[in-house]
Amino acid sequence: MNTYMKNESNVAMKLHYDISKDDFSRAGEASSKIKNMLRQLAIEANILRRIAIATYEAEINLVIHSLGGTIDVYIKPDCIEIYVEDVGPGIENIELAMTKGFSTATAVAREMGFGAGMGLPNMEKVSDEFIIESTIGVGTQIKMVVTY
Amino acid sequence: MREYWHSVVLEKDYCNGCTHCLDRCPTQAIRIIDGKARIIQDRCIDCGECLRVCPYHAKGALVSSIDTLNNYKYTVALPSISFYGQFSEEYDTNKVYNALLKLGFDEVYDTAHAAEILAVYEKAMVEKEHYNKPLISTYCPVITRLIQIKYPALIDHIIKLEAPMEIAARHVRKRLIQEGYTSDEIGIIYISPCPAKITSIKNPIGIDKSSIDEAVSTEEIYYKVMKIIDKVTDIKPIQCSTGKGIGWARVGGQSYAMEIDDYIAVDGIDEVIKVLESMEIGKLNSLDFFEGYACVNGCVGGPLNVENTFIGKNRVRKLTKKYGMDEPVTIDIELIPENMEWDTPIKPMPIFKLDTDFKRALEKMAKIEEYTQILPGINCGACGAPNCRVLAEDIVSGNAKLEDCVLLKNQPKG
Numbered sequence: 121m122n123t124y125m126k127n128e129s130n131v132a133m134k135l136h137y138d139i140s141k142d143d144f145s146r147a148g149e150a151s152s153k154i155k156n157m158l159r160q161l162a163i164e165a166n167i168l169r170r171i172a173i174a175t176y177e178a179e180i181n182l183v184i185h186s187l188g189g190t191i192d193v194y195i196k197p198d199c200i201e202i203y204v205e206d207v208g209p210g211i212e213n214i215e216l217a218m219t220k221g222f223s224t225a226t227a228v229a230r231e232m233g234f235g236a237g238m239g240l241p242n243m244e245k246v247s248d249e250f251i252i253e254s255t256i257g258v259g260t261q262i263k264m265v266v267t268y
Numbered sequence: 269m270r271e272y273w274h275s276v277v278l279e280k281d282y283c284n285g286c287t288h289c290l291d292r293c294p295t296q297a298i299r300i301i302d303g304k305a306r307i308i309q310d311r312c313i314d315c316g317e318c319l320r321v322c323p324y325h326a327k328g329a330l331v332s333s334i335d336t337l338n339n340y341k342y343t344v345a346l347p348s349i350s351f352y353g354q355f356s357e358e359y360d361t362n363k364v365y366n367a368l369l370k371l372g373f374d375e376v377y378d379t380a381h382a383a384e385i386l387a388v389y390e391k392a393m394v395e396k397e398h399y400n401k402p403l404i405s406t407y408c409p410v411i412t413r414l415i416q417i418k419y420p421a422l423i424d425h426i427i428k429l430e431a432p433m434e435i436a437a438r439h440v441r442k443r444l445i446q447e448g449y450t451s452d453e454i455g456i457i458y459i460s461p462c463p464a465k466i467t468s469i470k471n472p473i474g475i476d477k478s479s480i481d482e483a484v485s486t487e488e489i490y491y492k493v494m495k496i497i498d499k500v501t502d503i504k505p506i507q508c509s510t511g512k513g514i515g516w517a518r519v520g521g522q523s524y525a526m527e528i529d530d531y532i533a534v535d536g537i538d539e540v541i542k543v544l545e546s547m548e549i550g551k552l553n554s555l556d557f558f559e560g561y562a563c564v565n566g567c568v569g570g571p572l573n574v575e576n577t578f579i580g581k582n583r584v585r586k587l588t589k590k591y592g593m594d595e596p597v598t599i600d601i602e603l604i605p606e607n608m609e610w611d612t613p614i615k616p617m618p619i620f621k622l623d624t625d626f627k628r629a630l631e632k633m634a635k636i637e638e639y640t641q642i643l644p645g646i647n648c649g650a651c652g653a654p655n656c657r658v659l660a661e662d663i664v665s666g667n668a669k670l671e672d673c674v675l676l677k678n679q680p681k682g
């Protein structure tokens with residue numbers, strides 16, 4: 121299995137976003153900015169949609185589960201790479217976390233309509249390559265690649 | 269590509285170059301150049317927000333006037349469904365329709381009747397298993413255009429059905445031709461609540477040519493009707509829709525008429541944009557149907573209507589009760605695709621793309637980022653672009669200069 125590592129070759133443009141924990145009112149803003157920027161590039165509609173889903177779910181996860189994190193988007197000639205890194209509790213059982221409907225979201229997050237347990241499964245579904253690594257008590261790192 | 273015809277126009281003499289419309293335009297289609305607003309044709313979706321917000325009434329809609337009736341041997345009026353909501357209760361809708369005959373129309377067709385028939389056909393489509401749920405209504409042409417330019421991934425969700433006015437016009441035209449009229453002799457005139465419907469007649473989506481010949485504004489017809497309505501005595505039965513068709517005049521009416529459960533009905537262009545954003549990332553896949561309207565309260569809020577949108581909505585609600593939501597609908601237009609559906613594909617019009625070439629688009633994007641960093645970011649609009657980011661885009665596309673920024677220009681040197 122591949123390990124999480126940023127691939128710095130052939131990057132045409134980098135986008136960087138800091139995401140704060142529990143900032144529900146701003147949740148979705150970074151992914152919306154990413155979407156609107158990519159809309160202006162000549163990227164096909166369904167690819168754009170997949171990237172939008174991947175970044176949105178990642179952003180929401182950072183807000184509800186982490187102590188804060190970052191989203192980096194590498195725009196390359198043949199693909200988009202999305203790197204999500206956080207400081208946080210880490211994921212105890214990744215296999216379980218990848219199961220549809222499984223969620224450890226708090227009651228508060230659920231009340232706001234988040235925590236349906238579809239975040240990670242959706243991210244994997246829309247990615248051509250998906251790598252997740254997590255260390256308990258340290259944080260989680262995810263790499264997603266969407267190829268044109 | 270053929271020239272894109274728009275109903276929304278600017279009457280330059282009235283424009284004083286203020287920035288009201290700049291900020292309201294949902295597709296950033298307006299720039300102020302040399303003290304006058306200009307509409308970028310490719311970007312305009314005819315929502316009429318600028319028309320509504322302009323304090324100087326410098327924005328208008330290109331419509332025909334009622335004099336156009338002289339150009340045809342036989343004329344048919346198709347009043348928009350929201351026409352129902354324009355008149356106070358003392359004027360019975362059937363009397364209003366008879367007043368249209370007195371104004372010179374040879375026939376009036378109740379467009380709401382076409383809507384209630386369409387609802388039966390549409391319900392059957394929505395209830396079919398479908399991969400692209402929610403299906404998106406095409407009733408408001410602004411929303412369809414918006415999807416074409418900004419949300420091409422949602423094109424597959426669009427339910428490819430005609431608007432009631434078009435179904436009515438096809439039906440009437442077919443009948444008149446059977447009766448011996450040539451197509452040129454027939455004038456089918458829509459009485460329109462908004463510029464977008466007029467554009468969709470001249471520049472239809474989903475079909476090659478509209479069956480409607482021209483459009484006049486509700487505003488013009490309303491005042492002409494009010495002048496003569498008390499003299500209308502010869503009453504023919506014309507109004508024939510039940511409450512199900514009439515309800516289409518307001519947001520939600522379409523879904524009510526279909527008697528479906530899992531739908532959302534959204535009005536106001538900003539709210540619609542929010543919903544389309546979440547639909548694009550798959551957040552609304554559990555819904556069967558979405559009806560969205562650029563105008564607040566739906567078509568009763570159309571900028572060419574006369575009555576306040578909330579008053580109009582209330583009247584429509586009462587009229588749906590009066591004409592009955594449970595009355596049987598007479599299906600006198602055959603429920604077949606050629607009467608109800610669009611036959612040409614809906615194409616994306618990705619006007620926000622910086623370049624068709626990915627590499628060049630990327631280069632432009634990098635430059636836009638650079639300029640955005642330099643610009644003050646207060647989005648004052650004094651340069652003539654709606655915000656700093658759009659000015660940066662305009663600079664990169666060669667349509668503006670950095671010196672257009674009033675703040676940068678007045679900055680002390682050094």
